[in-house]
Amino acid sequence: MILISVPGGAPELQELAQWLEQYDGLAGRITAAPAGPRPGQLGPGLDALAIAVGSGGAATVLARGLVAWASSYRSQRGADVYVHASRPGGPALTVELRNITDAEAVLKQVLEQATGEG
Secondary structure: OOEEEEEOOHHHHHHHHHHOOOOOOOOEEEEEEEEEOOOOOOOOOEEEEOOOOOOOOOOHHHHHHHHHHHHHHHHHHOEEEEEEOOOOOOOOOEEEOOOOOHHHHHHHHHHHHHHOOO
């Protein structure tokens, strides 16, 4: 299980979840990881996506989906995307998806490190 967060908060995370659910191998593996209530909010916010990634190539599919979403996000909003990946009790890693020639391969390595597979 890894946690993915991106800049922009809940709306972007919901958009990302819908985007990733379309990929074979990720459908049904994505859940919201709620944050504690923020000032001025009545209930918990959305802080990250929890994604069940184990063996079997899910990290590759997730990397492909994240890079495609980041490219779309960047072209629509003109903003860079930082992907924060972590696992409970494990390292937290951040990748900036901007001007990376081989972004999918780099992100796959980061995700494998975050899940303990690499």
